[in-house]
Each structure stands twice: as structure tokens, then as C-alpha cells.
Amino acid sequence: SQVPGMKEILLMGFYQPHEALSRFLVSAQQEFKIPIRYLQEYAALGTGGGIYHFRDQILSGGAEAFFVLNADVCSEFPLQEMLEFRQQHGDVHSFVILGTTANRTQALNYGCIVANADTQEVQHYVEKPSTFVSEIINCGIYLFTPAIFQHIGEVFQRNQQELALEESSNGWQRAEVIRLEQDVFTALAGSRKLYVYKTDGFWSQIKSAGSAIYASRLYLNQYSKSHPERLAENKPGGPVIRGNVYIHPTASIDSTAVLGPNVSIGEGVTVGAGVRVRESIVLHGASLHDHTCVLNTIVGWDSTIGRWARVEGTPSDPNPNDPYAKIDSETLFRDGRLTPSITILGCSVTIPAEVVILNSIVLPHKELSRSYKNQIIL
């Protein structure tokens, strides 16, 4: 909303709209003073199909350009810089992809971009190659003009023609499934229409639930530089704060609790006496009773953790010694066992007193009666 000239925000997804989403839209609109709408895809249409399907909505109001941001990334979102870059390097009809640097091994997991060193024009694009192409990877953040729909439309026509050859009832729907990366960018590379803006700012994929903890650390770190007043401070009579900690104003925290580093406490949360929270996210309405220890965990809305309980997960952070290392998306199971990961408590979970919950995922509304380790609790 701070980008000048930003007129509207559209959220696009395959999820059914529900109350939490509506409330979020209302409060976001009030806070940022910009129209925000949710458009629901009728089927999962791939990374390009959704925006093509809703192209009229996007262009209504005469937009001269628009940003597309994948919701599963965390970033500094240098939108203003992308606009300026386009003015300098391309022309008003160019498209810009935000890129960042990865290490040689991990780059293969992303879209790889080869760019002209002077003009930053994208000469070659490959999505998840099996051999090394480039360390510059696609961040999933784009700046387009209405002209993009022409290129996506060509893919749609091609799909329709291919599927017309098959006899199937959902051919038309399948034609609308369009992958921006494989279908559109690969074709646009080398055509002097696509450019890459490289950023060194923080960026990470958020593919697994546990990655939210790593992303939270990046954002809290950003706040400590750009908006330090949002973070909690050590005050006499208040809890002990170590490192970057966010506490919602309506949360109530006992003065003997020790929070941080990398902790986010949501709305209306209660934290009892002698509680230790580190590298965790506590969502709104949750209650942590006295002497609990919560490490590397996401505590779901309205959950309760009983006295002296220990709820702990295992972080999967990228190698801290490699500046370009990215978070791995680990498989859920390895050698027949659950890979140790961030512990997640679903909404309204009750953890009894004095137990230990280690590397486990607890589905919503469960009331546990004993300790669990390395388990998914249904």
C-alpha cells in the first residue's frame, strides 16, 4: 500500500471463502485504506491459469501494470525498486521477475534464470532443471503489464487445440491450467520482453508449515531494522525479552516469563509465570500455563498447554555458513520414520500438564492425555 499509484489488491485462491478470511480482508482494508478482494478459482488452475481466468477483473479500472506475488514466499518485497528498475532497463511494456541468488545445489529446486549481464534481460529460463543452469532463481514475485495476457492466451489456445484431439469431458477446464513458469517464461526468454531484477534482500519459500518459523525470524529481523517500535522491549515489571520478539498489545504475559529470540505472540494470548518460549509462534487465544517450555513450535489458535509441559520441535534452517543457502523442503518421512520437524499444535488443542510433546504434529481439537514424540496425532 506504500507503493505510490497502487490502486487495489486482489487475493486469488482455490480455498473456499470463510469467516476468518472475511474478517482478515475487512481489517486489512481498514488498516491499509486500499480495496482488497478475494477471487476464488473454480478449480486449481496452476500459477498462470488463475490470473488469466480473472484477467478482466485485474484490468478493470485501467491498470497500466500489476504485481503478482506468490503467497508462499516471504520477502522484503522490493516493489518500488522493481518499478524503478523497469523504467531504467526495459520499457513500459516489459515484464520483470524478481530474482535472488541461491547456491549451486539448491538452485536446481527453483526456476533458474540466465540474464544478460548488462541489460538484465532474461535470455534463458528453466523451471527446476536437473543440471546446473544458473544460481539466479525466480522468487515468485513479478511485475506485469496487460500485455502478459496475450502471451498466456497463446498458451491457452495451444492447450485447447491439444485437448480437442483428446475426447474428454473436462478438456476445457484442463486447458485453463497454465503454468506461468514452464509455459510462459520459458517461451518469453530471449524475446527482449522479460527482465530480471536481482535482490540481495531476504527471501525464502514457505512450503512447509514449519518454514513459518524461519520466515518469522526473517520478518522480525527486518522489523528490528525498519520498525523497531513494533518489537517488544525489556521493561521493569515486564517479561524478559531476548532478541526479536513481537507481542500483540492484547496479550498478557507474566513478568517472570522469558521470551525469545524469534517469538511472535498473538492476540489475547496468556503466558503464565516462569514460561520459556523460544523460536516459536503462538497464535491468538492460546494459553501457556506456568513453567511451560515451548521451543521451535507453532501453537494453534485457542490451544492450551498445561503446567510444566514441554512442547518442542526441531528446526530445519538452512546452513547458516552459506549466505545463499535456502530452507530445504524435507520429505515428511525418511526411512519409515517421521523426520524431526517443527512441532505444530492445531487449533483448540489441549496439552495436559507435565508431559513432553516432541517433533509432533497434533491435529485440531485434540485433547491429549500423555506424552508423544515424533508422531502425527490424528
Add this chain to the structure above:
Amino acid sequence: VTRVEEPAKYGVVVCEADTGRICRFVEKPRVFVSNKINAGLYIFNPGILQRIQLRPTSIEKEIFPAMAQEGQLYAMELQGFWMDIGQPKDFLTGMCMYLQSLRAQHPEKLHSGPGVVGNVLVDPSAKIGANCVIGPNVTIGAGVVVEDGVRIKRCTVLEGACIRSHSWLESCIVGWSCSVGQWVRMENVTVLGEDVIVNDELYLNGANVLPHKSIAESVPEPRIIM
């Protein structure tokens, strides 16, 4: 001798019912022979010394069988509690039995007060902080410091140890002069040798830690740290 539920783990004694004279010993019998085992308490006539040569000797394996044959050995059944406390797990069980007998015979020696549950024995020189819940079945040695908000169940805490605040201990043996950090969770017969330091916020499950070690990482599954 004492009566046990699982005699096959021990050396079994076969004796005459009315006189108590021992007929023979059977070491760890595979089939049931008797449920009375050697409790390890003996009273001897000084004459027994004539039977022992000046070399390493096992009295149970070498001396007793000969004496039994000669009808010189008698068994008395022990009343009250008995436990072989060679293993840490059994030591804790034995501790519970001892505290239970103390409750029956000398209840005034046991500790009581806010935050004390069940049978708890605390040395007068030990200090226990606020908002702790200690017990059941806990023994706390001389000069031990237990800080605020600590929960201890079924443990032995030896002399000079310090348990820092908000920690949770169950079925553990904490050695002399140990320091257990804040928000530590120890369970499942974790044994700390003398002068072991456990850092804050760790989880020890069945860790057996040799003396003078420093523990900086959690031990989620039982193992020996040396």
C-alpha cells in the same frame, strides 16, 4: 532370605520349611524352584574364616554350597521391605519402599508443607524455592538448592546439587554437586554423576551421564554420555 515375585533374576535358596536349614542354592533357575532368594545379609560365627583361603573368593559360589551340604547354613525370612539397588531403576524403587516404611514408622521425619506431595525426605540444610511441587517419593540431600517453580517426582537429589527454576524431573538420580539448568526436563531414570552441569532448556530422557561432564544438547532417547 526374602520372598520375591521373580526369583529367576537372583540366586534362589532351597531350605527345609520347619527348621530353615538350607539344603542348596540355585543360581538364576530357569524353572521355578523357590521364591526365596538370598537377601545379602549374613551373620556368621567367626569360625567361617577358617573356610576361606587367602585369594579372591566368592562366598556365595564357593563357601556357602559346601556349608549347605554340611548342614551349617540356615535361612531366616526377612520381614518388611527389600530391594536389590544395584541398578538405578531399582534404586529408585527401593527409595520409594524406604520412604513408605518411614511413613509407617517415623512419619515425623518426612517433610510436609505447601507444595509437598506424598512421601518426601528433605535434609534440614536444603533450600526449596517458591511455587515448587515436590513428591511423591523424593529425597533431597544436604545443602541442595531447589529454585522456584520446580516439579520433582520419584527422584533422589544428592548433596550439594542445585536444580534451577522451572525444571521438571521424574525418576532421576541427581549426583553430588550437580547443576541442573532452568526449564530442563529430565525423566525415565536419567542419572547424573558427580559434578555434572546440564544447560538450560534441555530434555534428558534416560541419559546416564558420567561425572564432571557438561551437557549442552538434549538427549531424546536413552544413552550413556561419557
